[in-house]
Amino acid sequence: MSHPDIAPTFQDRHIGPSETEIAQLLEVLGYDSLDALVSRAVPSQIRTAQPLNLPAARAEQDVLADLRTIAGKNRPRVQMIGLGYYDTITPAVLRRNILEAPGWYTSYTPYQPEISQGRLEALLTFQTVIEELTSLPVAGASLLDEATAVAEAVLLMRRANKTASSRVLVDAGCFPQTLSVLRGRADAVGIELVMTDLDRGLPDGDYFGVVYQNPSVTGGVRDLSESIAEAHRRGALTTVATDLLALTLVTSPGEQGADIAVGSAQRFGVPLFFGGPHAGFISVRNGLERMLPGRLVGVSKDADGSPAYRLALQTREQHIRRDKATSNICTAQALLANVAAMYAAYHGAEGLRAIARRVHSHAAHLTSGLHAADIETLHSNFFDTIVAHVPHRAGVIVRAANADGINLRYIDTDHVGVSCDEHTTGEIVERVLAAFGAALAPVDTSYIPPTLTRTSPFLQHTVFRRYRSEAAMQRFLRKLSDKDLALDRTMIPLGSCTMKLNSAVEMEPISWPEFAGIHPFAPADQTEGYRELTDDLERWLCEITGYDRVSLQPNAGSQGELAGLLAIHGYHTANGDTDRTICLIPQSAHGTNAASAVLAGMQVVVVATATNGNIDLDDLRAKIDRHSGKIAAIMLTYPSTHGVYENDVRTVCELVHDAGGQVYIDGANLNALVGLARPGEFGGDVSHLNLHKTFCIPHGGGGPGVGPVAVREHLAPFLPSDPLAADPASPPVSAANYGSAGILPITWAYIALMGPDGLTRATETAVLSANYLAGALAPYYPVLYTGDGNLVAHECILDLRALTKATGVTAEDVAKRLIDYGFHAPTLSFPVNGTLMVEPTESENLEELDRFIDAMIGIHAEIQRVADGTWPLESSPLRQAPHTAAQVTTTEWTLPYTRQEAAFPVPSLRENKYFPPVRRIDGVHGDRNLVCSCPAPEAFEAPSSTDTREEVLA
The missing domain is CATH 3.90.1150 (Aspartate Aminotransferase, domain 1)
Structure with missing residues (x-):
């Protein structure tokens, strides 16, 4: 604790125990100082010799002022670039009561469903929105972004289709960032992409699936029903990447016969955030629901027979199925999915249609004005995006619009794209036309013909009708959050998850327009603030981890794992070591490790655990000998998932290096290392970090997350490339170059507020608190594994x-x-x-x-x-x-x-x-009777004396 006359620092606010309490805890454990405890707990062979070389801790007001300066170097514009990212209006009631509300953003993934009913209900509402707008009966509870959702859909089609073909047709009308991510993901698992213009019909040959984009990258809206039917006749499954707002006016993928629909829910009230975090979505036809990647919320019943929500088919989770998992996704985008769900509930079907009609009307007026000026556009049918053909004038037009504060999409010297959104006004339309040298003209035709106009109803459930007023919505959100336990109510002692304080000062900047309103593909001279922020973070994270380079692109820990393994794969391939496909994974590793290895095209070989909980070195040596010349990598979690600093970690790294492999160290437990040890110094070649664990980005009820990947210099050329690069040097793993950039100010603020001494003190205190709990509870619940001095790391396992x-x-x-x-x-x-x-x-x-x-x-x-x-x-x-x-x-x-x-x-x-x-919820009932959309309100009414709960649910 600070001197009584000195105001507490942020370090004092973040670290729970006071100096007096720390002394009490140390006395209980029999140590006279934190240094003495840490010296006994942390093996000397991994301890770093150099303290953290980071800027000194700053006061809260100074950090906010510094972030204001950085944010001021970003230049917000009217964003009309499109490409799957659109400006939207986040209703203030949703911003203040979800995005900025700790009851929503500090909760964890709903693995304990009885205390997660509020956010599970919100996620079920999200699923219902997706199901009804896409006209497909089962939707997941969110994916990471649109590009990775397309990749997941391709993998789903491959799993579901029994054909021997490894080829998938991909629409040339897909977004470029989607194609870039998809190429890397497909190449890793031996899937061949066949790019084609699907408007010209399906090419000959065999293929297991077809991917369409509708509306297309150039804005065209098409009737895909005949093409989809032809694909089905040839034995292929079909996926349509689509736009939720467009689907309020345009015939849906399900109505056109698609098997799968994917996309982004960003424009349903979620800010641009320079690319993320945003909720991707996926929905499927009946028969595919048990192959869905990620999470699925379902309706079951509790011990009284009352309806209750839970994660359905929970045994699909990757920490149980490991290399047999449907995906490696661990963190999804729950918080952003909940915003999108409540945006739909707040506006309802008619409100969404009104927004869509207004957006389409602005695009129609742009088109009519251009046509009146003899400027051609590519499509006669569109929703919000038009592409103008302007021979040799594209650069001039884009610069003219930029000078007027508007970002248009430069496609090539002859074409300019313009995307309208919820922020577009008639005055903006006139300014865009002026950049083309055109003016408003009457709209004398329909750009969504009757054959493509949606006539089917959607969002008819009570939840989309009841909360139109702000008071009603505010109370609904409070009612939902009151059902849940989050960090604003109680400690969440989840091992491996690091549920620490997400301070208000760290959270505050993400809502600033200079951070929230930037398009991920905005010109570089408009994003200097973000570049300064990311440069700082990359440098600081290198210093903390002991690595040479960091990529902030992965938008989840699972994506960071994948990026690290793809870097290892790229390194071996560049060296001609194409036989190196074996990934060694200890039994104690995080479950996502095995799933990520499979997605990177590797074969998993499990290494046994010794009786003391450490890696069995004899088994490791045997596995290395058995697969001599084929070892690509080992994936370690350090400290181990058993909650112990293993003494043999350097030996493990040396054995793998001697066998020609690379060492991946999972950063999930980095909260036990910061300031004490650097994985890049004690043997790691690559690590992913969890900014939503160690570095204070909140978990958001199951997402967002950020999983940067850090590497030594020899792997740096194989870090994820910019997804819009003309010829990516290595595969990107997210749709935007900086992934979930919009929440990076949280981690920047945390490191700046804590400084090097505060970060180290946080680690030491985490180790102290874990050992205090372990010691106090050991007489009642034996601690399964301990290290030197009978001590644990930052967590312990009670047996x-x-x-x-x-x-x-x-x-x-x-x-x-x-x-x-x-x-x-x-x-x-x-x-x-x-x-x-x-x-x-x-x-x-x-x-x-x-x-x-x-x-x-x-x-x-x-x-x-x-x-x-x-x-x-x-x-x-x-x-x-x-x-x-x-x-x-x-x-x-x-x-x-x-x-x-x-x-x-x-x-x-x-x-x-x-x-x-x-x-207590009956999980088996929910899996056997899969219901994954909002049940009718009468399901929650008390049953009559002659009704059973099962009859009411039915």
Whole structure:
């Protein structure tokens, strides 16, 4: 703690325990200083010799002022470049109550659904929006962006189609960034792309799928039904990349017969953000839902038979299926999907149609004005985008518009693209026409013919009719967030997830127009502020990790993993080592590692775990010998997912290097290394980092995330290229060059606020807090793995397997009972079944740590009452948990414990009690009876005496 006469620094605000509390924790553990604890816990062979060479910590007001200066170097314009990115109006009620609301942005992925009903309902609303606008019955809960959504659709078509063909037809009308990402993803797994102008018909030959873009990159709106039918006759599946706003006026992909629809929901209220974060989407016809990548929210029932939401088909998650997963996606874009869903709910079908008609009207007036000036346009049918044919004048026109504050799309010397959006006005249309040397003219024709005009209804559910007023929407959002547990209510001790403080000062700048309103393909002289920001971050992250180069392009940890592995693949290929396809992955590794290796075209070979939880060196040597000359890489998580600093990590790296392989070190646990050790110094060749873990970007209920990839110099040429580069040197992994650039100010602010000493102190405190929890709970729940001095790293695994064997009480029972104590559960049964992995982070103070310890000890006492026969397991509070307010206030109470024991197991809960909205959810029922769109309101009405809950749900 600072001196009483000195104002606290940001470091004091971010790090939970005060100096006095740190001393107390150290005394409990038997150490006289943090240095002494860290010296014992962290192996000396990995410790860095050099302290962090970063700018000194700055005060909050100074950091905000510096960011204002940086933001001022960006030059917002009227953005009419298009290419899948459009200016939109984020309703203030959504900006303040979702994007800027900690109840929404600090929550975690809804793996504990009973305490996630609000955001699950919002995601189900998002799925319903996608399903109804695309006219396909099942949609996922978001993907990372449009380009990667197309890549995921191609992989889905390949999985679903039993043909032997490895070829996919791709529409020449696709966005260039989509094509660039798709080429890299397809090449890695041996899929051949056949580019073709699908307006001229399908070419001869065999292929498993066809990808269309409608509206096309040049704005054309087409009837694809006959082409899709012909593709089906030839045995191919079909994907249409489309635009949600256009689908309010234009016939949908499902109505035209498509199997899959993909795209971006960005223009539904999500700012441009210089390229992201934005919610990609995917929807599929019946029969493909169990092959969907990413997450799927479904409706199930709880212990009372009441409807309840959960992640459906959850066993598809990559941490369980590993190399058999449908994708490597871990972080999606939940927060942005929720904004898009509520944008649709706020406007409703008629409001969206009105916005679309206005956008189309502006494009029509542009076209009529150009035609009146004898300027040709490419398409007679379009929605919002036109391409003008202006021989040898394109540069002059684009510069003239730029001088007037408008960005148009320069295509080539003869063509200019113009995309209208929600921000376009009649006055802007006149200014654009003036840049062409034209003027307004009457619109005397329809540019969406009757054959392409949508007549089918959409968004008829009550949720899209009820919340038109701001008061109604504000209360709806509050009602949803009140159902959930997020960091604004409680510690979230999720191992491997690093749920630390996301401070308000870090979050504030992302809404500034100079950051939020920049198009990802704006001219370089308009984005100098972003370049300064990204240059700073790349330099700082290199210093922190010990690597030479960093790419900020990956917009999730999974994409960072993929980018790192693709860099390794590119390096081996450049050296002629095309036989190096084996990726060694320890049993304890993060589940996404194996899925990412498969997507990078590698074969996974698992390395066993020794009895102490470390990598089994004998098994590693045997696997290297068995696959001599074929080792491409090993993927390590360090500290290990077992929560231990392994002493042998340098040996592991040397063995792989000696075998000609590269060392990938997963950065998910970097919060245990910053300032103490650098993976680039102790053997790593490449790492991805999780800015949504170590560097304070919030998790947003399951996204956004940022997963930069850091490499040593020899891998730098193989980092992701700009997706708009004419000839990318290496495959991009995201649609925009800087991925989710709009949230990078959060990490910039965190590093600037903490400075080198604060970052190091945060790491040390995280290690201290984890060891305090481990020591306090070990007498009740054995800590599965420890390192030197019986110490853990920044997290620990509590082993419940003996308790389960003796009593039948499972780790899941403990997780659900923690809800009654007001906590989000630790990570359940990962990486070891029957365990809980706990990570307190540096941001939780002693009071919160002790509150969690008291809860876990209290639950242990309840387990003992099951063990001694006081409570039968099935009717114990452990198996009945969590308890709702409705349950504990019923007239009849037949359970062997009291209502007070159910709802208020510790006295402090009487002052501040969270009640979950539903009881324990039946996951099996939800998977067997898959419902993935908003159920009718009557499903939530109490059943009559003659109805069963199943009948009401049906």
